[in-house]
Amino acid sequence: MIDLRRLHVLRAVEHYGTVTAAARALHLTTSAASQQVRQLARELGVVLLEPQGRGVRLTSAARSLITHADAIQARWDQAELDLRADHDDPAGLLRVAGFPIAVSVLIAPMAARLRERHPRLSVRIQEAVVPESFDLLFEGGADLAVVEATSRNPPVSDARFDQQPLLDDPFDLVVPDTHRLAGRERTDLAEAAREEWIAPSADNPCRLQVLSACGAAGFTPDIVHQAWDWNVTAHLVAHGLGVALIPRLAHLTPHLPITRVRCTGDPHRKLLTCTRAGGHERPAVAAALAELRELAPTAVA
Structure with a gap:
């Protein structure tokens, strides 16, 4: 045996x-x-x-x-x-993992709603980058994760995981308030082709998406600065050191002299929910997924 x-x-x-x-x-x-x-x-x-x-x-x-x-x-x-399932009301421990923005904008409000609506359910949140989230699911250290779709993720066909679309998070072109594009409601990304750029650092999963968006607009960005954190990027933009593509979900430091400009074609990254195979059937996970789906449309409005 x-x-x-x-x-x-x-x-x-x-x-x-x-x-x-x-x-x-x-x-x-x-x-x-x-x-x-x-x-x-x-x-x-x-x-x-x-x-x-x-x-x-x-x-x-x-x-x-x-x-x-x-x-x-x-x-x-x-x-x-x-x-173990309690089909009347979600109960027990629910462990949720996600990358920083997902925790701030989606998972934290989800947990607050679950605490109010299901008092027998206890939610534990762990901030984790995308590869770590899949490791936690595999090891049984998390029941649910919110991840970015990247080329490094396990394929959707991987039988160990159930990956489902949650939302599309658009990238905005972020420029100084005094920039020539700051007054635009929407701009073609090609208009920023000759600018100096601030790009995500090499280990940031959004780097490839930013480069792909620029490539689709017909240019390779002149990258002069790199940063992992979106607020670091925003401060570099505020000091006139370049322009950047920043996800709309990213909550930037208020009162910076910067402007978000929406881009023609709506370049975006995809966010997914992920459980172990069959995990979405657990009442606690199902309740969390329902809350996330309700929060998602307003998060990127």
Whole structure:
């Protein structure tokens, strides 16, 4: 009979990419994680890991096994839901993760509404960047996450997760109040092609989206400054150091001498809700998703 704990270690190796990273996430030593996988391979009589350079990679047998393991995990999660669900009123602990803007604009008001409407439900919020949110869901450390859609996310077809569109967050062109485009209600992004630009830093998931929006307008931006935080970007704009594309959900420091100008074509990023497979059926998660869907349209108005 397969030891499900060993199967979980193999799933973690696939998710995190290396035995070392999987061991760290599972609070094991690397040797202990390797031993778990080797023992699983002996029990099944197949090779699960094979050498690749200085590391290892999963064999085709391992990937086939993981497909079944994901299905087993989903059925186990469903069994827990069936046993623990209170179909009359959401109750218990709900753990929610999200990147900073999502927490501020969507998750915090969602939690406040849930506390008022469902007093038996306790919400715990964790700020997390997008990759960390998927890790938390995989590990069981979060029940629901609000994430940005990026090329680094697991594909929508990934059977471990249920990813659903929540809202489109438009990018506005942000310029100093004295800028020639500040009086426009809407502008073609190409009109800012010759400007100096402030762009998201390389590790910010919005960087690619900003570059893609400029590319779609027919130019490559002249990036002179980079920042992760949108308020840092706004202060750089306020001092006349360049222009920037900033998501409308980003609440900027008030009274800065800057103007948001809407862009023709409405370049935007997509926000998603994500649960483990079948997790949206849990009453607490379903209640949270309903609140998020109600909050989303007004958040970007």
